[in-house]
Amino acid sequence: MAVDEGKSKIELDRLRQIYYIRNQQTRGLEEFVALEEFSLSIREGTFVAIVGPSGCGKSTLLDIIAGLTRSKGGGSIQIDGRQVTGPALDRGFIMQGYALFPWRTVQRNIEYGLEVKGVSRKERGEIARKFIKLVELEGFEDRYPNELSGGMRQRVAIARALAYDPEVLLMDEPFAAVDAQTRETMQDELLKIQSKTNKTVIFVTHSIEEAVLLADRVVVMTPRPGRIKQIVDVTLPRPRTNADMRASADYDVIVRRIWELLHDAEIPGAVDGAATGGDIADEIVPSTIL
Ligand SMILES: Nc1ncnc2c1ncn2[C@@H]1O[C@H](COP(=O)(O)OP(=O)(O)O)[C@@H](O)[C@H]1O
Numbered sequence: 001m002a003v004d005e006g007k008s009k010i011e012l013d014r015l016r017q018i019y020y021i022r023n024q025q026t027r028g029l030e031e032f033v034a035l036e037e038f039s040l041s042i043r044e045g046t047f048v049a050i051v052g053p054s055g056c057g058k059s060t061l062l063d064i065i066a067g068l069t070r071s072k073g074g075g076s077i078q079i080d081g082r083q084v085t086g087p088a089l090d091r092g093f094i095m096q097g098y099a100l101f102p103w104r105t106v107q108r109n110i111e112y113g114l115e116v117k118g119v120s121r122k123e124r125g126e127i128a129r130k131f132i133k134l135v136e137l138e139g140f141e142d143r144y145p146n147e148l149s150g151g152m153r154q155r156v157a158i159a160r161a162l163a164y165d166p167e168v169l170l171m172d173e174p175f176a177a178v179d180a181q182t183r184e185t186m187q188d189e190l191l192k193i194q195s196k197t198n199k200t201v202i203f204v205t206h207s208i209e210e211a212v213l214l215a216d217r218v219v220v221m222t223p224r225p226g227r228i229k230q231i232v233d234v235t236l237p238r239p240r241t242n243a244d245m246r247a248s249a250d251y252d253v254i255v256r257r258i259w260e261l262l263h264d265a266e267i268p269g270a271v272d273g274a275a276t277g278g279d280i281a282d283e284i285v286p287s288t289i290l
């Protein structure tokens with residue numbers, strides 16, 4: 001197992017995230033803690049999945065690691081020993097709500113990171129074609145994002161992130177909008193890519209099955225404010241495929257264990273003052289996971 005070998009790639013140290021939201025009664029701003037004391041050390045080549053109830057701070061966590069959101073409330077993130085201060089090409093991300101470039105075609109979206117890296121036009125074209133094939137979008141190269149379905153756009157985003165070969169991949173429910181069969185294909189492809197390229201991956205999902213299929217370690221989070229409840233090591237052999245897992249009793253045991261961890265998670269009964277204030281409260285749906 002690669003879990004406890006190799007050098008540390010990502011160090012998250014007591015990350016905390018506060019959002020300021022307006023209290024409708026007092027009209028003042030109140031602190032809303034979305035992430036609390038989140039510390040995690042991830043070794044190079046490890047695939048970490050993150051599961052937790054809706055609203056527990058998973059997307060917040062990934063946005064901070066990507067450098068898209070600045071952490072307010074303390075803590076630090078280091079990648080290869082360097083402090084993260086903003087987005088950079090060492091991390092590829094596939095985020096909810098982080099859109100494709102609407103003015104670029106599928107092909108040119110996928111080539112974007114390669115352009116930034118200074119890869120020649122010819123080579124960019126070759127690499128883009130390889131990833132277009134991987135995400136099953138042949139024939140759609142010249143379409144613009146608004147001419148694609150949601151699932152297709154998501155696949156372009158995946159190809160765009162993979163094409164420039166970042167060492168770290170941050171993926172926020174990347175297969176949620178993709179149909180079941182394509183999802184299985186893409187999960188199997190992601191497993192292959194990761195085993196070939198030794199990428200370090202942080203993958204948020206609401207599917208326990210998907211987490212166990214893909215990951216070396218599954219981080220189970222508590223309801224808001226998100227903390228780590230437990231980390232479950234997935235001691236299943238690799239290479240893995242969907243077909244292998246369907247036949248594996250050990251897989252079922254680990255899925256079951258994580259299910260139990262999530263379902264006995266304490267759900268806060270009373271929502272605190274900060275949360276009852278703004279529109280944000282409407283989004284808090286504790287424990288809607290699965
Ligand atoms: N920009 C923001 N401003 C205020 N509150 C936010 C913001 N983004 C997220 N939140 C709140 O922080 C909590 C965690 O959100 P999020 O990270 O999206 O959770 P998850 O991805 O686990 O569902 C939620 O209660 C959400 O409403």
Ligand SMILES: [Mg+2]
Binds near residue numbers: 058059060096172
């Ligand atoms: Mg989310």
